Amino acid sequence: MKTFDENNNRFHGGTYNEIRDYDRLGGALKRIYDFLWSNEGKWIAAPTLCHWAAVSSHSYRNRLSDLRVYHGCIIESENIKDGLWKYKYAGQMSREEHEEYLLKLELKRTKVPGDKEKFSQVLRFIYAFAHDEDLATKEKAKVAVDDWLMDFTNKLRESK
Numbered sequence: 469m470k471t472f473d474e475n476n477n478r479f480h481g482g483t484y485n486e487i488r489d490y491d492r493l494g495g496a497l498k499r500i501y502d503f504l505w506s507n508e509g510k511w512i513a514a515p516t517l518c519h520w521a522a523v524s525s526h527s528y529r530n531r532l533s534d535l536r537v538y539h540g541c542i543i544e545s546e547n548i549k550d551g552l553w554k555y556k557y558a559g560q561m562s563r564e565e566h567e568e569y570l571l572k573l574e575l576k577r578t579k580v581p582g583d584k585e586k587f588s589q590v591l592r593f594i595y596a597f598a599h600d601e602d603l604a605t606k607e608k609a610k611v612a613v614d615d616w617l618m619d620f621t622n623k624l625r626e627s628k
Contacts, residue, residue, distance in 0.1 A: 472498070472501050472502075472505075472539060473539070474494060476539055477490075477493075477494050477497060477534070477538065478534070478537075478538050479493045479494075496523045496527060497531045497534055499520070499521040499522065500517065500521045500523065500528060500531045500532065500535070501539070501541070503517065503520050503521055504517070504535075504543065504556065507556070507557070508556075508559075509556060509557075509558070510556060511555070512554060512555055512556060513548065513552065513553075514528065514552065514553045515552075532555065537569075537570065540560055540561040540566040540569075541557060541560060541561070542557070542560065543555055543556070544556050567595045567596070567599070570595065571588060571591050571595060575588055575591070582616055582619050582620030582623055583616065583620070586615055586619055589612045589615075590612045590613050590616050593612050594609055596608075596609075597609050
């Protein structure tokens, strides 16, 4: 099912200027999505994708990341040879898959203090509560935070 909501577009970076860049980047993102979606299941080499979407070889990777992070798209990638990549649209992540993807991405980008699995559990409950605002989820998040914080505090004491 085609589900691309332009309201989910998010762009950032040190040189990003919303007035100057939002429409250009949003257009590139939409062209890449449309091309991959219309060729669902077919591998597309990066130069073909760049040509069709009229984006630079530097920009397309950021837009693919945007599709994964902000739109929950499953974009598979495979190295052809010598740094040449190909991509294919393989569907949409479920809400749970998308939350897990974002969690793993956050953990990859963050140097986690303390036990990584306990911290991962904290983030899972925070993401879940952000979506459902259920008080039981909030309580589980609190317990997970307390557990991680206790572990982290003990490790700090041990390192002194």
